[in-house]
Amino acid sequence: MTVESTAARKPRSSAGTKSAASTGTTGTKSAGATGRKTAASKRTGAAAKKSPGTTGAGPELVQLLTPEGKRVKDATYDPYVADITPEDLRGLYRDMVLTRRFDAEATSLQRQGELGLWASLLGQEAAQIGSGRATREDDYVFPTYREHGVAWCRGVDPTNLLGMFRGVNNGGWDPNSNNFHLYTIVIGSQTLHATGYAMGVAKDGADSAVIAYFGDGASSQGDVAESFTFSAVYNAPVVFFCQNNQWAISEPTEKQTRVPLYQRAQGFGFPGVRVDGNDVLACLAVTKWALERARRGEGPTLVEAYTYRMGAHTTSDDPTKYRADEEREAWEAKDPILRLRTYLEASNHADEAFFAELEAESEALGKRVREVVRAMPDPDHFAIFENVYADGHALVDEERAQFAAYQASFADAGEGK
Amino acid sequence: MTVESTAARKPRSSAGTKSAASTGTTGTKSAGATGRKTAASKRTGAAAKKSPGTTGAGPELVQLLTPEGKRVKDATYDPYVADITPEDLRGLYRDMVLTRRFDAEATSLQRQGELGLWASLLGQEAAQIGSGRATREDDYVFPTYREHGVAWCRGVDPTNLLGMFRGVNNGGWDPNSNNFHLYTIVIGSQTLHATGYAMGVAKDGADSAVIAYFGDGASSQGDVAESFTFSAVYNAPVVFFCQNNQWAISEPTEKQTRVPLYQRAQGFGFPGVRVDGNDVLACLAVTKWALERARRGEGPTLVEAYTYRMGAHTTSDDPTKYRADEEREAWEAKDPILRLRTYLEASNHADEAFFAELEAESEALGKRVREVVRAMPDPDHFAIFENVYADGHALVDEERAQFAAYQASFADAGEGK
Amino acid sequence: MAAEKMALAKAINESLRTALDADPKVLIMGEDVGKLGGVFRVTDGLQKDFGEERVIDTPLAESGIVGTAIGLALRGYRPVVEIQFDGFVFPAYDQIVTQLAKMHARALGKIKLPVVIRIPYGGGIGAVEHHSESPEALFAHVAGLKVVSPSNASDAYWMMQQAIQSDDPVIFFEPKRRYWDKAEVNTDAIPGPLHKARVVREGADLTLAAYGPMVKVCLEAAAAAEEEGKSIEVLDLRSMSPIDFDSVQASVEKTRRLVVVHEAPVFLGTGAEIAARITERCFYHLEAPVLRVGGYHAPYPPARLEEEYLPGLDRVLDAVDRSLAY
Amino acid sequence: MAAEKMALAKAINESLRTALDADPKVLIMGEDVGKLGGVFRVTDGLQKDFGEERVIDTPLAESGIVGTAIGLALRGYRPVVEIQFDGFVFPAYDQIVTQLAKMHARALGKIKLPVVIRIPYGGGIGAVEHHSESPEALFAHVAGLKVVSPSNASDAYWMMQQAIQSDDPVIFFEPKRRYWDKAEVNTDAIPGPLHKARVVREGADLTLAAYGPMVKVCLEAAAAAEEEGKSIEVLDLRSMSPIDFDSVQASVEKTRRLVVVHEAPVFLGTGAEIAARITERCFYHLEAPVLRVGGYHAPYPPARLEEEYLPGLDRVLDAVDRSLAY
Ligand SMILES: Cc1ncc(C[n+]2csc(CCOP(=O)(O)OP(=O)(O)O)c2C)c(N)n1
Numbered sequence A, B: 001m002t003v004e005s006t007a008a009r010k011p012r013s014s015a016g017t018k019s020a021a022s023t024g025t026t027g028t029k030s031a032g033a034t035g036r037k038t039a040a041s042k043r044t045g046a047a048a049k050k051s052p053g054t055t056g057a058g059p060e061l062v063q064l065l066t067p068e069g070k071r072v073k074d075a076t077y078d079p080y081v082a083d084i085t086p087e088d089l090r091g092l093y094r095d096m097v098l099t100r101r102f103d104a105e106a107t108s109l110q111r112q113g114e115l116g117l118w119a120s121l122l123g124q125e126a127a128q129i130g131s132g133r134a135t136r137e138d139d140y141v142f143p144t145y146r147e148h149g150v151a152w153c154r155g156v157d158p159t160n161l162l163g164m165f166r167g168v169n170n171g172g173w174d175p176n177s178n179n180f181h182l183y184t185i186v187i188g189s190q191t192l193h194a195t196g197y198a199m200g201v202a203k204d205g206a207d208s209a210v211i212a213y214f215g216d217g218a219s220s221q222g223d224v225a226e227s228f229t230f231s232a233v234y235n236a237p238v239v240f241f242c243q244n245n246q247w248a249i250s251e252p253t254e255k256q257t258r259v260p261l262y263q264r265a266q267g268f269g270f271p272g273v274r275v276d277g278n279d280v281l282a283c284l285a286v287t288k289w290a291l292e293r294a295r296r297g298e299g300p301t302l303v304e305a306y307t308y309r310m311g312a313h314t315t316s317d318d319p320t321k322y323r324a325d326e327e328r329e330a331w332e333a334k335d336p337i338l339r340l341r342t343y344l345e346a347s348n349h350a351d352e353a354f355f356a357e358l359e360a361e362s363e364a365l366g367k368r369v370r371e372v373v374r375a376m377p378d379p380d381h382f383a384i385f386e387n388v389y390a391d392g393h394a395l396v397d398e399e400r401a402q403f404a405a406y407q408a409s410f411a412d413a414g415e416g417k
Numbered sequence C, D: 001m002a003a004e005k006m007a008l009a010k011a012i013n014e015s016l017r018t019a020l021d022a023d024p025k026v027l028i029m030g031e032d033v034g035k036l037g038g039v040f041r042v043t044d045g046l047q048k049d050f051g052e053e054r055v056i057d058t059p060l061a062e063s064g065i066v067g068t069a070i071g072l073a074l075r076g077y078r079p080v081v082e083i084q085f086d087g088f089v090f091p092a093y094d095q096i097v098t099q100l101a102k103m104h105a106r107a108l109g110k111i112k113l114p115v116v117i118r119i120p121y122g123g124g125i126g127a128v129e130h131h132s133e134s135p136e137a138l139f140a141h142v143a144g145l146k147v148v149s150p151s152n153a154s155d156a157y158w159m160m161q162q163a164i165q166s167d168d169p170v171i172f173f174e175p176k177r178r179y180w181d182k183a184e185v186n187t188d189a190i191p192g193p194l195h196k197a198r199v200v201r202e203g204a205d206l207t208l209a210a211y212g213p214m215v216k217v218c219l220e221a222a223a224a225a226e227e228e229g230k231s232i233e234v235l236d237l238r239s240m241s242p243i244d245f246d247s248v249q250a251s252v253e254k255t256r257r258l259v260v261v262h263e264a265p266v267f268l269g270t271g272a273e274i275a276a277r278i279t280e281r282c283f284y285h286l287e288a289p290v291l292r293v294g295g296y297h298a299p300y301p302p303a304r305l306e307e308e309y310l311p312g313l314d315r316v317l318d319a320v321d322r323s324l325a326y
């Protein structure tokens, strides 16, 4: 059943709106009376199209590893992982496990009061590690606030990601040291930064590519559409990587679109593809393909990674208010880590020792994260006034001085006693 | 030649950017050195698509009357004009002629200093009359600032349109008396108002439809994309009518999109169709089709009327700065009025008397417009403070009183002397 | 219901419920306002009781939310829009400033725009960036909008009723850190005018003027000052557009000293206008310049610094002392 | 080039040309800035000379323009963005306020955002709606932005040079009705600091402070007042963020009276902040309250009313008289 057809069948009635034209001050004329039917009322029109639904994994889903861990062939995308070694595969597995471990640690640190908030990526490890590992060192990444796995691939120290969630800074790492931009909270806005950056890459004559992450909810923002327009018109080397994790806080994807999101790209003149976001191999292959299109000067691509947010939106969220446990359970069967593990084991690419070692590494990572976070100092009070401007500003100077005097007055008062 | 392929072939070089990483403070690493080629570098990807160009009239253009005035068949859209009578055709012709006459009068009134500005619709008469005549009385229209022909179809007194161009008001007619909203200048914003209005129509259970006009330039605005999303998700009975007149002031459509605009709709889950915007019959048929889809609860449609702005953007604009005369000449051969006249004459649907009478009516209209405009009084000074709020506002009251006192001080001073 | 003690968030919920019940044209729109009941649960249970056609989960696009609300208002509806947090209103700013605010005037009064935009605002809840801002001055400067903020549950209930009944667009700033503060709400009371300030504590030596979350801080400061023998009057402004200057003037003519307190940055904050206008109105009454306590000219800082950034008891008392020292 | 008389628009054009020549990272972006040279011809000829890669006609989407300019700045470019008219900056407001203004602080200084946003602003040209507004307060209130406006061709040239060289985002308001006013521009001069006010006429009895288009009106008012024996000092503020309060204070300590003039609405306009702060700084010097002359709390009116709406000679003189009457 397609969403479009459901929508089309929806009757024009208004639950709770008892009287159509009762109290409004403007424009409420009862127009129905003048309606007339035309000869062609059953026609749906030449340009109308049948679309696959937004909810299921239709035939359009690129998959290289089934949920059961079976490797399946794909003539288009296999070449992008043709040279992958067992070591590479173990590397991807390790990335996912460590990312999940880090994420779990952050969640528990939030519960312990060490972080004010955490946005878990649980369930999205394959989408992030697959795409993140597809990037080249000189590529540039523009994340949302949930790309902990991508940050990992870029070599960002995971503890750097915790500052803003602890409330000691608003990001604060150097985006240029790993070509990984700051987390961006205002939904969709980073897609334009990525596009502009990519325009700059093209101007420089470099063959780097840029990748912008965003969510299914973000796809509705005007900024995202504008980034599609700009990147298409300037043929910018940018990959739009949409993690459709089925939910924007409490709203299912149907509240954002009635056709699959990857199709959005076509109308802007560039390709879109939907990939199984819980299949790390497929995410790697499709993202490589898209990044290489960008490098070759073929412009933007939209990749929709079809995945699932296994946890709450953030630690402040309570998903029991809006979704059923069964949904989560169904997705657990498609777990990205389990899937690769099954494949590794079945193909003898990893032995017990590997898994045991990883387990130990994982614990060590958790421990380190815990320790670093607990030791993270509160910022100096004067940090309020730092970096507001690069070249200084008289008002900031004035207020900093007033603040200093005010602070000093407490010291004086204390001394006085 | 497709625009996409042109863009894709564009080399990554930067005219005028002599040194790629010289003076920038951030992020300018010379990345080219780390580039590597992949095995699949010739691949263009499964999802890449061939698109018709944006510039020409491709096979996708719906046309019922050729530029030479020949009636051609179209199985899909003929039914929507099947019952059209010779009188109807003469009516459409009359609408176009009178609209053009009104427009010319306004242009000359601007030259005479009676208007501050005028935005001419010259060349777009068929798109506006065809679509305008497709609307039903209870439908609602959200125009840009150029829909003088649509206003005409809605029964708005054309002199009402001149107030804002004369500078005596910012619109000011009652949108609800003809279901024709005020002209909107902030590009694209009215598409959301139309969508919201249509959501309301659906809530009321009415079978009216809503039509939102916008331009090729406007298609880039985030608001337009958001209106596509909202209308699709709520299945709102709205028709998006884009007059692609090839120019957004000085920018050709290629600066807004690299594929035809009607294709934009698909990615949002509703149909898009391109119609010959200089063919009044085709515009009538296609718009009727789209409005009836809306009435039947099938949701939004995008209609791209492929037309041409024969004149300047506004009377302030100087198109010789950016476009060649030949382009205009080529489009003159497709003139919407001439085309229908040829057809009317060839099929003996109109005689000399009709044309002569129309000529006289036309002159009378011009005269009336001239007289009304010249007699239009300047607004009362206190109008500044009127209608800022519906329920009043203390600050407005205070400032109005101060203004009155200040005005009175001149009178006093005058009396004193 | 009559009189009942309830939290500020609950009072707004009740007020919305009352409005939905009373007028079929009232709609609730926003991100997550449906099943979830909003991230602060202000719309909790409303979709369940009034259905998806009246309590509408929207796509994630603020310009779209406000833009379609305008269209719904043109059709005769009365949308109450939720913006999830203060820092996320800006994508809708164009629709608010160029369309919502001006359309009534553009139509020479022939159409009305009864749209309420609810914005949980202000800091003090330890949130991440964009979740703690106070952008009210950016709306109050714009003609065509009305801007209000309740400081307590009772006002929250009644001001929301009045905002929804208003035929003008109202930007309704909700002091999010006071959502859980309880107060008596009498739903049978007859409320005063929406834009009138209220003396919430009488005093003789100095006037503290505030609104929204800072009223409580000012009341605490006044209580502390009393122990030092200073008699402080506290004025809850309630409305930032229009501002009830008459009430401020009356108070200042009595106390001769004024300190304005808000969380928003001082520079071009509402306190600037109050200082300018009251100085003009009370030039010969003022014993001290109008002082202002507010945020600094800096982005809202990370949570661990917000206590330093936000006006608190000590900073208010410091300004009181400075004023009294003149 | 050295010293030459030129129109303000031409001075900006020359300044952009100089910057494009000097630094390959400088880009010009906006709607119609290429072949057309902008609707006011401020970028005339630049695309012809520097190519489409440096002088970029953008899609019609202001948020996209500013958002991609931010990305280009992150890549090391220095974009100079044109917003076609004041009233069309609002679709970009979110990118300006939540991203451009805050990104340097968000990164703890590790990245810089050298983006200039040029906005032709103000009224007096008989235009239709949205083409005559003065929204500078809506930017000056926001930390992280610098906001300036030249009043004459020479400042236009030099302030644009300095704005482009600044590593901070600068909102550059161009007084569109002065575009055709000519003045001497010496391109070899050494300019003063970007954010410093300048005394453009000395006087003893009262200070008129203004910026952009209103400086000329104030100078005319001062000349008219002189004939009545009043000695008026005129201060060209030049910068609205930061405001050079030291210079205003110095002038007011001398004249003891201040009137601030701008086209923007008075309510929460920059004059409010100046009045509040100068009253605090000069409480014992002021003989009269700081008075303000500006637009009303109403949408910018249709052209045939703008003369009544805008501060003109008579309204400024009226305020001067009122101040002197204290
Ligand atoms: C402009 C804006 N509006 C609202 C929000 C509040 N908000 C934060 S996350 C979120 C949902 C995002 O959903 P999606 O894009 O699917 O990303 P996900 O969180 O699922 O990864 C919302 C509404 C915001 N951050 N920015």
Ligand SMILES: Cc1ncc(C[n+]2csc(CCOP(=O)(O)OP(=O)(O)O)c2C)c(N)n1
Binding pocket: B146, B185, B186, B187, B214, B215, B216, B217, B218, B219, B245, B247, B248, B249, B309, B313, D031, D060, D062, D084, D088, D091
């Ligand atoms: C938000 C906004 N930005 C810029 C402008 C200035 N402007 C007025 S018309 C126009 C071009 C519009 O082109 P298009 O949408 O194709 O409509 P057309 O004028 O061709 O009918 C521009 C840039 C505006 N009115 N609104």
Ligand SMILES: [Mg+2]
Binding pocket: A215, A216, A217, A243, A244, A245, A246, A247, A248, A249
């Ligand atoms: Mg999501």
Ligand SMILES: [Mg+2]
Binding pocket: B215, B216, B217, B243, B244, B245, B246, B247, B248, B249
């Ligand atoms: Mg156009």
